[in-house]
Amino acid sequence: MNSPIAEAFIKANKNKRPALLTYTVAxxxxxxxxxxxxxxISNYADICEIGFPHNTPIADGGQIQxxxxxxxxxxxxxxxxxxxxxxYRKNKNSKPIILMGYYNMIFQYGENKFLKSCKNSGVDGLxxxxxxxxENKKFAKKCKNxxxxxxQLISPTTSFERLKKIIKDxxxxxxxISMLSTTGGKLKVSPKEILLNYxxxxxxxxxxxxxxxxxxxxxNISKLKSSDGLVVGSQISKEISRSLNNRQNPVTNVSKLVxxxxxxxx
Amino acid sequence: MKIKKNIPLIDxxxxxxxxxxxxxxxxxxxxxxxxxNELTEKFKKLRKNKSFIAKRDFYFKSYIGSPTRFIKLDNxxxxxxxxxxxxxxxxxxxxxxxKIYNATVHALICKAMGxxxxxxxxxxxxxxxxxxxxxxxxxxxxxxxMGAKDIKRQKPNCDAIRKNGAEIVPVTTGSQxxxxxxxxxxxxxxSNCDTTHMxxxxxxxxxxxxxxxxxxxxxxxxxLKAQLILEFKNIPKKIKLINCVGGGSSAYxxxxxxxxxxxxxxxxxxxxxxxPKNSKLxxxxxxRNAKLGILHGAASYVCQDKEGQINxxxxxxxxxxxxxxxxxxxxLKDAKRARYTYATDEDALNAYKLVTRFExxxxxxxxxxxxxxxxxxxxxxxxxxxxxxxxxxxxxKDRDILKQRLGKK
Ligand SMILES: Cc1ncc(COP(=O)(O)O)c(C=O)c1O
Numbered sequence: 001m002n003s004p005i006a007e008a009f010i011k012a013n014k015n016k017r018p019a020l021l022t023y024t025v026a027x028x029x030x031x032x033x034x035x036x037x038x039x040x041i042s043n044y045a046d047i048c049e050i051g052f053p054h055n056t057p058i059a060d061g062g063q064i065q066x067x068x069x070x071x072x073x074x075x076x077x078x079x080x081x082x083x084x085x086x087x088y089r090k091n092k093n094s095k096p097i098i099l100m101g102y103y104n105m106i107f108q109y110g111e112n113k114f115l116k117s118c119k120n121s122g123v124d125g126l127x128x129x130x131x132x133x134x135e136n137k138k139f140a141k142k143c144k145n146x147x148x149x150x151x152q153l154i155s156p157t158t159s160f161e162r163l164k165k166i167i168k169d170x171x172x173x174x175x176x177i178s179m180l181s182t183t184g185g186k187l188k189v190s191p192k193e194i195l196l197n198y199x200x201x202x203x204x205x206x207x208x209x210x211x212x213x214x215x216x217x218x219x220n221i222s223k224l225k226s227s228d229g230l231v232v233g234s235q236i237s238k239e240i241s242r243s244l245n246n247r248q249n250p251v252t253n254v255s256k257l258v259x260x261x262x263x264x265x266x
Numbered sequence: 267m268k269i270k271k272n273i274p275l276i277d278x279x280x281x282x283x284x285x286x287x288x289x290x291x292x293x294x295x296x297x298x299x300x301x302x303n304e305l306t307e308k309f310k311k312l313r314k315n316k317s318f319i320a321k322r323d324f325y326f327k328s329y330i331g332s333p334t335r336f337i338k339l340d341n342x343x344x345x346x347x348x349x350x351x352x353x354x355x356x357x358x359x360x361x362x363x364x365k366i367y368n369a370t371v372h373a374l375i376c377k378a379m380g381x382x383x384x385x386x387x388x389x390x391x392x393x394x395x396x397x398x399x400x401x402x403x404x405x406x407x408x409x410x411x412m413g414a415k416d417i418k419r420q421k422p423n424c425d426a427i428r429k430n431g432a433e434i435v436p437v438t439t440g441s442q443x444x445x446x447x448x449x450x451x452x453x454x455x456x457s458n459c460d461t462t463h464m465x466x467x468x469x470x471x472x473x474x475x476x477x478x479x480x481x482x483x484x485x486x487x488x489x490l491k492a493q494l495i496l497e498f499k500n501i502p503k504k505i506k507l508i509n510c511v512g513g514g515s516s517a518y519x520x521x522x523x524x525x526x527x528x529x530x531x532x533x534x535x536x537x538x539x540x541x542p543k544n545s546k547l548x549x550x551x552x553x554r555n556a557k558l559g560i561l562h563g564a565a566s567y568v569c570q571d572k573e574g575q576i577n578x579x580x581x582x583x584x585x586x587x588x589x590x591x592x593x594x595x596x597x598l599k600d601a602k603r604a605r606y607t608y609a610t611d612e613d614a615l616n617a618y619k620l621v622t623r624f625e626x627x628x629x630x631x632x633x634x635x636x637x638x639x640x641x642x643x644x645x646x647x648x649x650x651x652x653x654x655x656x657x658x659x660x661x662x663k664d665r666d667i668l669k670q671r672l673g674k675k
Contacts, residue, residue: 058452105574108557134282
């Protein structure tokens with residue numbers, strides 16, 4: 001039986017389009033609002049990535065830092081993140097969930113206990129930003145044993161030799177970081193160049209789904225639509241910030257944005 | 267946990283970079299794997315390369331001004347009664363602190379790697395000032411990341427950084443201190459690692475940065491060992507080496523040559539920042555028993571909450587105001603080779619007052635923490651004991667804080 005994540009790709013790719021993955025920070029800007037946002041964007045997104053907020057995020061730019069600080073300031077704790085997931089997953093229209101975060105939070109919670117909470121709440125995949133290969137081998141295996149997809153990251157600096165080894169140890173999905181940047185940076189390489197690297201990855205093992213993220217916005221998303229999947233994060237964070245600053249409802253605004261993103265890749 | 271003899275502590279880690287099986291490592295984003303591996307390979311070669319070593323020694327001598335003085339503090343010893351108190355006056359070094367060793371070595375490595383841009387973090391402003399000096403000396407373009415709170419409280423060093431032609435990037439997130447500066451510096455490196463070399467200002471960060479920094483500051487104890495032998499013919503029988511610990515670079519440099527000696531002969535004492543006397547906040551992960559956690563790419567004892575959010579810290583000394591600490595100090599603590607304690611803001615200020623009253627020495631607030639411990643224990647020790655304090659920074663940078671807290675000087 002396919003995992004929910006694998007199913008989501010099959011469904012999107014059958015329609016000859018990439019899967020659309022959204023990234024939002026859990027609890028941004030409150031537990032309730034972030035659930036409402038997830039429910040609203042599920043009409044358009046194929047997979048939802050949720051960040052568990054950390055106050056020292058070394059690979060995140062300004063937008064996502066702001067979202068994380070906002071969530072923490074509103075008292076979001078790890079148990080709330082799992083609550084959000086489990087409530088969300090009861091929605092019939094819910095999409096597969098990938099949790100994303102920094103290793104210290106998993107380490108403090110305890111790897112085994114963390115995976116148990118993932119399973120109980122309905123998490124399908126994990127991305128751990130600061131646990132690279134081969135350091136992640138043991139934990140990735142634990143994830144696999146628990147039917148949770150551990151998603152390996154690959155960057156433009158990853159050597160070909162390393163690439164092959166990472167792909168060999170990967171599960172269903174690989175995440176290609178489009179450029180040398182934290183999240184929220186402006187796309188500084190051409191979509192053509194990104195797709196060139198993407199194709200190198202796909203060639204090594206065409207069966208693995210490869211998603212692209214970092215710097216993707218409604219401006220450039222259509223140029224990357226030949227890929228398996230595309231992740232948009234900072235633009236959504238920014239939209240939440242903008243809505244809050246303008247005293248508008250982030251739920252409707254973010255939902256509109258995700259709809260637009262979806263239309264660009266159909 | 268056991269320390270091996272005859273191997274530098276910086277090299278006593280396993281394949282994945284962990285000391286004692288659990289401290290250190292390299293918890294970095296994938297993008298940094300390549301530059302970190304390249305740096306690791308380059309450093310491995312350079313430290314065995316005779317001409318590189320000759321270059322290092324040349325600049326340590328002609329540029330930094332090694333050796334720094336080793337002096338007896340007669341008046342302070344007499345006043346306290348008890349152990350003899352000595353100081354290794356590392357603040358004699360060009361720029362006024364030990365941070366110049368690491369900065370100079372990083373600039374040399376940067377050149378050897380063919381990179382033209384160098385970046386670094388700073389708290390007290392010394393690491394930044396020294397990196398800007400070395401960058402100027404070796405023709406590199408330099409950016410310094412510094413918390414907005416520290417920019418305000420360490421103005422003299424900021425002026426020096428700018429005068430050297432480096433740019434200060436103010437960091438306004440979080441507590442606006444060193445922890446945020448290091449995060450922002452790492453983020454910048456993620457985005458620019460193809461053209462830019464990163465210097466971490468202490469023995470913290472991913473494994474390779476701990477090693478390079480420790481290798482650089484080790485000069486301090488090489489000098490001290492020679493000076494002890496010159497003064498006493500051999501190493502005295504009862505020594506206590508007292509050093510402040512922020513990230514732990516000066517402490518490691520001060521101790522590295524002496525780690526193999528028995529504890530009964532040479533005791534190693536690290537002094538962390540206890541923060542304001544009645545405050546819950548501090549920057550003392552070792553002595554206040556913080557839990558193991560991951561910060562800035564390495565596992566170490568970290569001031570954090572139950573869920574792994576990094577705690578705010580507070581200290582009068584910007585250089586010690588950091589929630590984590592070097593993995594090699596965690597190793598020294600758990601192997602029971604070094605003892606760690608803390609001094610409060612008030613202890614440090616009182617120590618500063620006493621030292622400057624009796625001696626022609628002007629230790630900054632960081633080493634004043636070490637002096638506080640020396641002052642506390644000296645009277646309880648017999649005269650055949652010798653306390654050596656690393657006076658690793660000059661107080662010029664602290665003039666505003668000292669004026670505010672102690673009145674005019
Ligand atoms: C004079 C001085 N001493 C000590 C420190 C603390 O760092 P470390 O523990 O790495 O020596 C600093 C840091 O800025 C400093 O400027």
